[in-house]
Amino acid sequence: AQKITQTQPGMFVQEKEAVTLDCTYDTSDPSYGLFWYKQPSSGEMIFLIYQGSYDQQNATEGRYSLNFQKARKSANLVISASQLGDSAMYFCAMRDPGNTGKLIFGQGTTLQVKP
Amino acid sequence: DTGVSQDPRHKITKRGQNVTFRCDPISEHNRLYWYRQTLGQGPEFLTYFQNEAQLEKSRLLSDRFSAERPKGSFSTLEIQRTEQGDSAMYLCASRETGGGFDTEAFFGQGTRLTVV
Numbered sequence: 095a096q097k098i099t100q101t102q103p104g105m106f107v108q109e110k111e112a113v114t115l116d117c118t119y120d121t122s123d124p125s126y127g128l129f130w131y132k133q134p135s136s137g138e139m140i141f142l143i144y145q146g147s148y149d150q151q152n153a154t155e156g157r158y159s160l161n162f163q164k165a166r167k168s169a170n171l172v173i174s175a176s177q178l179g180d181s182a183m184y185f186c187a188m189r190d191p192g193n194t195g196k197l198i199f200g201q202g203t204t205l206q207v208k209p
Numbered sequence: 210d211t212g213v214s215q216d217p218r219h220k221i222t223k224r225g226q227n228v229t230f231r232c233d234p235i236s237e238h239n240r241l242y243w244y245r246q247t248l249g250q251g252p253e254f255l256t257y258f259q260n261e262a263q264l265e266k267s268r269l270l271s272d273r274f275s276a277e278r279p280k281g282s283f284s285t286l287e288i289q290r291t292e293q294g295d296s297a298m299y300l301c302a303s304r305e306t307g308g309g310f311d312t313e314a315f316f317g318q319g320t321r322l323t324v325v
Contacts, residue, residue, distance in 0.1 A: 098251075129313060137218075137298060139252070139316035185251050194265055195240055195304055197314065199251030 096121045098186050098200035105205050107176045114161070115171040115203045117186030127189040128169045129197065130160065134182040142184075145169055173205075181207045213317035215301050221323045222291055229287045230320045234303030241284050242314060243276055245269065246298040255299075258284060259306075291324045298322075 097120040107113035119128065130142040145153045145160045153160040161170040173180055183204050187197040214233045222228050234241045239260050244252035255274070256266045260281035270276075273291075278284040288295055298321050302314040 137319040141313040196254045196257055201251050
């Protein structure tokens with residue numbers, strides 16, 4: 095069965111510095127997709143970045159990049175130049191291998207950006 | 210249409226009462242998902258629709274839960290005889306499937322249910 099593990103319950107980062115949020119996954123399916131979502135206190139899940147298992151390069155979206163290490167089954171999110179508005183809960187998720195599109199989420203990491 | 214909307218945002222109910230939540234997805238999205246999120250945890254899948262057809266239900270969805278998407282547009286999630294364990298955030302998401310298998314899902318702001 096698919097599983098996502100986020101081992102950092104909480105992280106602090108100084109404004110303007112970079113931070114890495116860890117995510118490891120477990121799957122026996124050779125084709126899979128990995129997603130990162132941000133959840134501010136308002137509750138909405140905001141899509142940040144996607145990495146497909148067959149993608150040759152690490153995904154990047156503005157200040158977000160994904161450090162994808164397939165052999166280690168890790169998909170860490172890197173946020174560069176942290177801003178106060180980055181303070182939120184961050185979830186790593188994996189697409190279920192069936193054709194449902196449903197997501198399996200990790201437990202999340204709370205990020206606090208210090209001024 | 211700027212995104213997925215959910216109503217109400219907050220609901221407080223007494224144990225044993227029935228509650229109904231509504232989700233309006235992004236209009237061109239044919240798939241709609243319901244998730245439940247308890248405090249400090251990631252969302253857990255409950256059920257999903259392809260247009261008006263409910264294609265999968267999680268074992269988390271007990272007999273007291275029912276979901277509908279009657280015309281393939283908005284969806285409702287009803288909980289009958291609520292219990293304190295039902296207290297959670299209920300998230301709705303939608304995505305299109307025509308653009309490719311790995312399109313991202315767009316989430317609403319959720320309905321926070323408190324059962325007292």
